[in-house]
Amino acid sequence: MTSGRSLIQARGLVKRFGDFTAVDGIDVEVRSGEAFGFLGPNGAGKSSTMRMIGCISPPSGGELRILDMDPVADGPAIRARLGVCPQMDNLDPELTVRENLTVYARYFGIPRRVAKERAAELLDFVQLTERADSKVEPLSGGMKRRLTIARALVNDPEIVLLDEPTTGLDPQARHLVWERLFRLKQQGVTLVLTTHYMDEAEQLCDRLVVMDGGRIVAEGSPRELIEQHSTREVVELRFAAESQEPFAGKLAGLGERVEVLPDRVLLYVPDGDAAVVEVSASGLTPANVLVRRSGLEDVFLHLTGRTLVD
Numbered sequence: 001m002t003s004g005r006s007l008i009q010a011r012g013l014v015k016r017f018g019d020f021t022a023v024d025g026i027d028v029e030v031r032s033g034e035a036f037g038f039l040g041p042n043g044a045g046k047s048s049t050m051r052m053i054g055c056i057s058p059p060s061g062g063e064l065r066i067l068d069m070d071p072v073a074d075g076p077a078i079r080a081r082l083g084v085c086p087q088m089d090n091l092d093p094e095l096t097v098r099e100n101l102t103v104y105a106r107y108f109g110i111p112r113r114v115a116k117e118r119a120a121e122l123l124d125f126v127q128l129t130e131r132a133d134s135k136v137e138p139l140s141g142g143m144k145r146r147l148t149i150a151r152a153l154v155n156d157p158e159i160v161l162l163d164e165p166t167t168g169l170d171p172q173a174r175h176l177v178w179e180r181l182f183r184l185k186q187q188g189v190t191l192v193l194t195t196h197y198m199d200e201a202e203q204l205c206d207r208l209v210v211m212d213g214g215r216i217v218a219e220g221s222p223r224e225l226i227e228q229h230s231t232r233e234v235v236e237l238r239f240a241a242e243s244q245e246p247f248a249g250k251l252a253g254l255g256e257r258v259e260v261l262p263d264r265v266l267l268y269v270p271d272g273d274a275a276v277v278e279v280s281a282s283g284l285t286p287a288n289v290l291v292r293r294s295g296l297e298d299v300f301l302h303l304t305g306r307t308l309v310d
């Protein structure tokens with residue numbers, strides 16, 4: 001859903017740290033009910049942008065409006081309507097799982113009885129009811145992340161900010177987090193997230209911006225980005241040789257584009273199987289061949305010449 005009212009608007013937004021420009025004049029609009037993503041490698045400026053949206057870091061330049069308010073002048077009023085899930089879990093290890101929610105609720109002035117009910121609902125939502133009276137420390141990484149998400153929901157926020165929600169989690173824990181976030185989206189909560197995982201962006205985001213070096217290099221839905229910046233299919237070819245480079249030249253005429261990675265060559269084509277036949281006919285003998293659909297990783301590689309995760 002992308003037709004909701006505009007909740008966040010950034011125009012020429014800048015964040016500087018001394019002489020260094022971490023966010024270099026970005027334009028972003030997030031609408032009600034959508035899941036909006038910032039996709040980019042480490043250091044792209046995603047967290048710096050999220051911290052400005054979360055009203056904990058003032059912009060160095062440009063305009064930023066959140067829920068029709070100014071993050072510098074109206075920080076507390078905006079924060080009351082946001083949920084924030086930071087990159088590093090900062091749960092209180094002295095408290096139990098349940099207390100991490102009820103104590104946090106008090107910061108928002110939520111009465112004790114209401115906070116208790118809300119904590120019970122949220123623990124159910126993130127499937128931690130059985131661990132309600134446990135301390136935080138023995139929880140797995142995935143459980144801690146789910147508790148942090150529950151804590152971000154304590155004040156029934158209109159927008160939830162998630163900075164790399166599944167970084168460091170194993171595949172099963174990631175899927176559980178994705179599933180809960182998807183459920184939130186279905187409930188109409190607006191999600192704003194950062195990620196350097198293309199599969200996460202593809203799974204969760206209705207719209208996203210691709211960031212690199214503090215700038216936005218592309219914007220759209222995952223499907224639009226792939227259609228605009230890549231071909232339908234990709235043939236991955238591994239050659240048994242010290243360098244893949246010499247093979248790239250020979251493949252160039254067989255596709256729309258060729259990218260060379262240290263261990264393989266990527267051939268961008270509309271039809272992968274047809275391209276594989278042409279590769280064989282040209283006399284090349286790769287040790288390994290894989291045909292797959294294009295993804296956001298290919299978009300990023302095309303736009304920046306680099307892979308997302310080093």
Ligand SMILES: Nc1ncnc2c1ncn2[C@@H]1O[C@H](COP(=O)(O)OP(=O)(O)OP(=O)(O)O)[C@@H](O)[C@H]1O
Binds near residue numbers: 022041042046048049
């Ligand atoms: N407080 C700070 N002081 C100085 N430089 C900073 C500060 N915070 C971030 N930076 C720098 O700004 C750049 C962007 O960092 P940022 O954390 O926004 O990137 P990111 O895309 O979120 O990457 P990551 O995934 O590593 O968090 C990096 O080069 C970082 O070193």
